[in-house]
Amino acid sequence: MTFQRDLAWQQLDLTYRSSVSHHFARYALALNYSMLPEIVVHQAKRCVLDALGCAIGAYEAPGRTICEATVKEIGGPQEATVFCSGLRTSALNAALVNSFLVRFLDYNDWGGGGHNSDALSSILAVSERGKVSGKDFLTSLVISYELGGRFRDSVAMSSPAEIPIPKTLEERGWTGDIRGGLNQPPALGKLMGLNEEQIANAIGICLSHALPLGILDAHREENVMAKNLRFGWVAHDAILACMLAKKGFTGPVRIVESDAGIRNVIAQGEMDLERLMDFSGWRILDVKFKAMPANATTHGHVFATLAIVKEQDLKPEDIAAVHIGAPVRESRHTTTPAKKYPRNAESADHSAFYANALAIKERAFGPDSIEPEKFTDPVVLDLIEKITVEADPSLGRIQGASEILTKDGRCFRKRVDVPHGLGDVSLTDKELEEKFSEMASKHMRNEHIRKIFDACWNVEKLDDLGKLTKLMIFPG
Helix, strand or coil, rough: CCCHEEEHHHHHHHHHHHHHHHHHHHHHCCCCCCHHHHHHHHHHHHHHHHHHHHHHHCCCCHHHHHHHHHHHCCCCCCCCCCEECCCCCCCHHHHHHHHHHHHHCCCCCCCCCCEEEHHHHHHHHHHHHCCCCCHHHHHHHHHHHHHHHHHHHHCCCCCCCCCCCHHHHHHHCCCCCHHHHHHHHHHHHHEEEEEEHHHHHHHHHEEEECEEHHCCCCCCCCCCCCHHHHHHHHHHHHHHHHHHHHHCCCCCCCCCCCCCHHHHCCCCCCHHHHHHHCCCCCCCCCEECCCCCCCCCHHHHHHHHHHHHHHHHCCCHEEEEEEEECCHHHHHHCCCCHCCCCHHHHHHHHCCHHHHHHHHHHHCHHHHHHHHHHCCCHHHHHHHHHHHEEECCCCCCCCEEEEECCCCCCCCEECCCCCCCCCCCHHHHHHHHHHHHHHHHCCHHHHHHHHHHHHHHHHCCCCHHHHEEEHHHHHC
């Protein structure tokens, strides 16, 4: 009986060690800074700079004060820094508030399985808490992007030429931010000194509990503040899961491949485990950076409208009608009654009607385009009534077209196949700095901004990430 028991236990252990969770844990523990190509390191720095800029741009978000007041009430050790205000709180609290800030404008990067710059907040908070080096911080960030990208690869159904969207999840009412339970525990666990078994258990703990529903970004629903915590909440829980696992707490390590796991329950069998565990290449190099704070599939037609308005010098009073051609998913996602007349920022940056109306009036759609007073602007509302949006199956996911008819009978058409920043040609370092400065100049002097740039471009030289987070505090 003892022999049979020991054999059963050995077989169980072998099964666990061959799980996705253990494979992800081994990948994270094996990767170190010296293995990262220079181009990967530089891309990671670009992700850091872009995310921090987006966080600063969200300072006036109504949800920020609510989040800060809540974590103050919760209390906790002063381990990490909340961006902008400089509030000192626990790593868990800081990760939650900062992730809200990074995500608020819908301006953050697209890659690593989704808007993976949301991962920065938890990784930076844990790095500050543990006083880890800049090299270790960057390595952890790369791990998050690499593993998140592989999760997206394993469930994506779109062609390689398009921005990959996990249709199998979206159509079933989930979000791709589920990946946070899979890619954050390895990235955070490495920083927190967990071993392979502990990281695998942390994945099981986190991924079995943190499953953000698709209603947080649904076609027919008004978007709300909670949308900005889709990934951040999972990442917050990943920190807690790592803390538990380090002390010996266990979780279901076969959380992915089990009959009751993510592959069968969430993805309904539509998950390619070979692609999930293909660790070749660098997924972070595929990251795109947004040139407009709006839903990615909105960029094409809004850029088309902007081009017409600027080239023809059109004013709101010149417009008779606007016909927008949009990809099928975009036409479903940003044109419903809940989003046609937005009353909050979360819906405004996901409204094809509002984005084009404001683009016509202001000849831009930027971080200030979601100010509440603009939702009731009579000029904007009048333009919305002149806009129609139709699904065009011939358009790829990021493509868009605009046709503007003027009151004097003229007609102008424009189609954008590759919106700036979302194609093969990414935003340059200079453009990322300009994007950052546009948002930060309202709160910081230029010399302060330059210090942040220097810290980001040389983050691998930092011996304490607290030096970077201190720079993220507004003067005074």
